[in-house]
Amino acid sequence: MTGLRTTSLRRRVTVTVLVVLAVVLVAVGLVVDTVFRAQAERDVNAVLTARVQLAQQLAKQNVAPQNLLRRVETRGVQGSLRLPDGTFLGAADLPADARLRLVRATLSGPARINGAKLTLTADESLVAAAEQSLRWVLLATGVAALLVAAAALLLAVRFALAPLDAMTRLARSIVSGGRGGRLAPERTGTELGRAAAAFDSALDALEGAERAARASEERTRRFVADAAHELRTPLAGVQAAAEALVQQPPDAPAEHREHLQLLVIRESQRAGRLVADLLDLARLDAGTELERTPVALRELAHAQAEQVRLTAPGVTVEVTGPGARVLGDRTRLTQILANLTGNAVHAMKGTGTLTVEITADGFTVTDTGPGMPGPDRERIFDRLVRLDTARGQQAGSGLGLPIARGFARAHGGDLWCEAAPGGGARFRLTGLAPAAQANSPSMRPE
CATH class of the missing domain: 1.10.287 (Helix Hairpins)
Incomplete structure (x- = not known):
């Protein structure tokens, strides 16, 4: 695979235009030369024809042969006349290969000239000289036009390609570490405008991806340090x-x-x-795989309630709502519920009421703990978060709620925190697919 040819664009445009201009000038020169030759030949033929017609008129007027021949001849045109009695007047016959145009005619009139043979010759050397001069003029004019066009093109192409130079300077500044520069085209409907707009869009995407990568790297570094x-x-x-x-x-x-x-x-x-x-x-x-099967949420909630009663006897657990069945990974849904109930028990310090309400597309977990301030209801889903609130930090490693939200979204749903009506906090999971919409026992989440 060959690389991209990177010759100078100015040079390529200038040479291309000059080549096209040279071809056009050559074509125009050939056309002018051909037209000039054809017109010259028509003019010579017209002059000879006019001279023959004049000779015919003079013959009918019984003009003396010597006078007839003298009046017929003109500049560049010579004639000869052979009378019926064999007398020859005028120039002698010229060789056939001479650069002359010959016209012969038979005159009619009085007896002394009737049947005379008139020969007129036109010297084409004058036409050839004029044609040669025209060619030199065309050549000199063409060369001068090419030189002037080359000088003008260098300036015109430099002006026309100024936007590309601006793109190049901006790209080099980006490579050297500069950020924030944009071309900001005044008109985006032209070719250069569209290219500049696309260039700015690419820079926006590049800098956005760079910022996202740096933020992700910083989060990863912080997460590793916290872990x-x-x-x-x-x-x-x-x-x-x-x-x-x-x-x-x-x-x-x-x-x-x-x-x-x-x-x-x-x-x-x-x-x-x-x-x-x-x-x-x-x-x-990495994109976990879920083994999706029909799951009875009420059965899951009762099992988790029994476990909470055993580990935290001071907590009253209530399970409400219909017996909904959803399509999901039983193990991961159990993990979500366990993380939410464990967080609630930790917040209530082992004493209070815990309510698990089953809904058509998920469940809610409500506790009677100190509650969660509005600004912190989203922060608690960050990894290894620590909150300086009355509720305190998450139970365990501080990863339970981020994991619960991650698995909720892997199921196509979502998990968030809101204030409970009587105080405390409520965690709501929604968006789980009903089991009746199952298409396959195993699906990979998007």
Whole structure:
């Protein structure tokens, strides 16, 4: 595959126009030369014909042969006359290859000239000289026109290609790190206007993508730093408890040893949950696959309610709403519900009322905790968020709500937080497809 030919556009345009102009001048010169030759030949023929007609008139008027021949001859035209008695008047016959135009005619009139042979010759050398002069004039004029056109084209092309130079300067400034510059064409209906508008649009998209990439990089860097910080705490606890357990003397109390063992288990489980949450977020970012099957939301809610009653006896759990069936991934929907109920129990500090309401396309989880201020209702879905509010931060690793929203959107729905009518917070999941619209048991989310 050959590369793009990058010869100077000014040179290409100038040379192309000059070549076209030269071809046109040559064609015009050939046409002028042909027309001039044809017209010259017509003029010579017209002169000879007129001279023959004059000779015929003079012969009928019984003009003496010598006078007739003298009156017929003119500048560039010579004649000869052979009388009926054989007398020859005028110039002698010229060779056939001479550059002359010959016209012969037989005269009629009185006896002394009746039947005489008139020969007229026109010298074409004058016409040839004029034709040669015309060719030199055309050549000199054509060369001068090409030189003038070349000089004018250099200036005209420089002016015409000034917008391209502006594009080039802007592109180089972008490459060197400059941002924000635009061509801003006055008219976008012309070819250069459309090109400049497309160039500005490309720069807008490029700078937007660059800003998005930098923001994403910053979020990723911050997320990695926060995740490392979160992992450091349980790992440090595991390490400290393990070292303390190893250093226990043989006669150490069994209760103390069991306490250290439980501490190791608890901190390792905490680290494991954090790693599992990070893996879930990575799957969401990569586009997780959902195993969609008909799911009874009421059955899911009752199962989760039983689990909350066991782990938080001080929380009253209520399940309301119809027995809706949706098309979704049972495991991920259970995870969403578990994250929402766990967050609610954490907010109520183990005491209060938790209501799970089933709707036609999802469910809501309402608690009687301190509630969530308006500005923070969207921030709580950020990863590893920490809120300085009465409700406190999320339960666990601070990734439960981002994961819940991610899986909700993977199902084609959405999850958000709003204020509950009697105080507290309400998390609403909507947009799940009814099970009756199932087309296949397994679908990949967009």
